[in-house]
Amino acid sequence: xxxxxxxxxxxxxxxxxxxxxxxxxxxxxxxxxxxxxxxxxxxxxxxxxxxxxxxxxxxxxxxxxxxxxxxxxxxxxxxxxxxxxxxxxxxxxxxxxxxxxxxxxxxxxxxxxxxxxxxxxxxxxxxxxxxxxxxxxxxxxxxxxxxxxxxxxxxxxxxxxxxxxxxxxxxxxxxxxxxxxxxxxxxxxxxxxxxxxxxxxxxxxxxxxxxxxxxxxxxxxxxxxxxxxxxxxxxxxxxxxxxxxxxxxxxxxxxxxxxxxxxxxxxxxxxxxxxxxxxxxxxxxxxxxxxxxxxxxxxxxxxxxxxxxxxxx
Numbered sequence: 001x002x003x004x005x006x007x008x009x010x011x012x013x014x015x016x017x018x019x020x021x022x023x024x025x026x027x028x029x030x031x032x033x034x035x036x037x038x039x040x041x042x043x044x045x046x047x048x049x050x051x052x053x054x055x056x057x058x059x060x061x062x063x064x065x066x067x068x069x070x071x072x073x074x075x076x077x078x079x080x081x082x083x084x085x086x087x088x089x090x091x092x093x094x095x096x097x098x099x100x101x102x103x104x105x106x107x108x109x110x111x112x113x114x115x116x117x118x119x120x121x122x123x124x125x126x127x128x129x130x131x132x133x134x135x136x137x138x139x140x141x142x143x144x145x146x147x148x149x150x151x152x153x154x155x156x157x158x159x160x161x162x163x164x165x166x167x168x169x170x171x172x173x174x175x176x177x178x179x180x181x182x183x184x185x186x187x188x189x190x191x192x193x194x195x196x197x198x199x200x201x202x203x204x205x206x207x208x209x210x211x212x213x214x215x216x217x218x219x220x221x222x223x224x225x226x227x228x229x230x231x232x233x234x235x236x237x238x239x240x241x242x243x244x245x246x247x248x249x250x251x252x253x254x255x256x257x258x259x260x261x262x263x264x265x266x267x268x269x270x271x272x273x274x275x276x277x278x279x280x281x282x283x284x285x286x287x288x289x290x291x292x293x294x295x296x297x298x299x300x301x302x303x304x305x306x307x308x309x310x311x312x313x
């Protein structure tokens with residue numbers, strides 16, 4: 001089994017036992033829900049636990065290899081989103097990232113790293129966490145939306161994505177950065193690129209209307225056009241329903257697009273038809289997890305490494 005280039009065949013997931021929206025990220029994550037919660041902390045935690053379990057089970061049924069880890073800590077409320085603190089690449093590279101919120105730095109787990117090294121061909125481990133000491137951050141594939149086939153990485157400017165660590169990463173991975181500003185109607189920066197857009201083998205879906213500068217928008221759209229992928233526009237209203245937070249995966253019956261039920265319901269019939277031409281759609285019901293400001297793509301850390309022979313599929 002060769003390493004998947006754009007659509008990984010395996011993912012890491014973390015199942016939280018004490019889930020709650022993170023107070024340290026509420027200031028810039030406008031997708032979080034903090035003031036309309038009517039459930040008890042125990043109810044919220046139980047529902048999030050069940051939602052992650054259901055996602056893992058469904059992905060396994062679809063033929064995706066799921067490496068599921070438990071998080072029983074109370075001081076790591078965003079542990080359910082492992083894609084922010086590490087990424088893996090088809091060249092055998094494994095990266096650890098500098099995290100903006102201090103309690104998110106606690107999510108970096110040696111057992112997950114060691115498990116992947118033991119089961120996949122990892123040729124180099126690079127820890128970019130040193131940038132945290134300089135107050136420079138780069139939150140993994142939350143801020144890095146990578147077009148692996150065209151060696152591009154799309155990045156929105158925010159507190160979570162600084163230019164210096166980005167250029168460090170791009171130099172190592174031989175990627176060309178497409179760095180741009182994107183804001184909501186109130187002028188607040190989009191905190192993670194992957195809530196704004198998704199790159200798959202055949203299309204790029206993006207809320208280009210949120211790139212307010214005309215020249216920057218034209219530049220981004222030009223890169224998408226030149227990549228040969230179909231361009232699908234989303235509205236800001238759809239972004240607020242997590243429609244940009246999708247991930248293409250490879251299962252036992254080919255590629256599919258994973259998205260939340262919330263995201264799917266926000267799409268038009270025409271958008272669904274265009275997406276379905278490129279790959280089938282699979283939906284996942286995760287309303288409790290989405291209270292923390294992320295959706296299905298944030299929950300899945302794609303494994304682009306080549307499995308070692310001892311990994312059971």
